[in-house]
Amino acid sequence: MVLKRLARLLPLYKYQISGNSMTPALKNGQTIIVNRLSYLFNDPKKEDIIALKDPRDGKILIKRITKIAGREIFVQGDNKKASTDSRVFGMIDHNDIIGKVIF
């Protein structure tokens, strides 16, 4: 429990993917590392794969940035036929980004 709380302070988060909307880049069950500080000094870029909060219910999602308009970001799954993304919930705010998938 203590280790888990300490881990939350680290800049890196580990996630396991649930779902197929990011195939073939990321597969269901795959483990990834997300850097929460990636966008501290750099802006998000098109094509970055990011962890974000679903603006509807706060659930953590993994998607790719496909458009950027100021602080508003459009995200999509690579597997467009099976992805719930900005086409459904609209553009997300920069603040909804948790970090960039780095590994």
Place this chain on the structure above:
Amino acid sequence: MKSFIALLSKTLPVQTAYAHCDLPCGVYDPAQARIEAESVMKIMEKYSGFHEDEQKWRAVFIKEQRAELVKHHLWVLWTDYFKPEHVEKFPQLHDLFWRATKAAGDTKKSVDPAVGQKLLDLIGEITDIFNKTKAK
């Protein structure tokens, strides 16, 4: 750097991140099942007042259609909206849906309003859970 990240990958606690797909519209609501179940119930209540065979036949026919729609809407909720984390939180969910869809089937075989009410009560229980999953 890669070995450092690999080490972190082993030691960091893992959380779940979703790369999932809802219905393209992303709209789910147990109200769809409830409205159809209310139609079933109304037909059951009115059935005893029908005297002509034509009326009775039509009432039964529509009741069967509506009951089938209830099953359809419940299945969509059960299989598309509710996720494993909901079942973890509400372990009665699978049994509840199983009983509700069985109850929808029972309304096809009966004109007793008590059978219709049982279906509405079960949909009410599903609605309560649905609303809890929507609460932030």
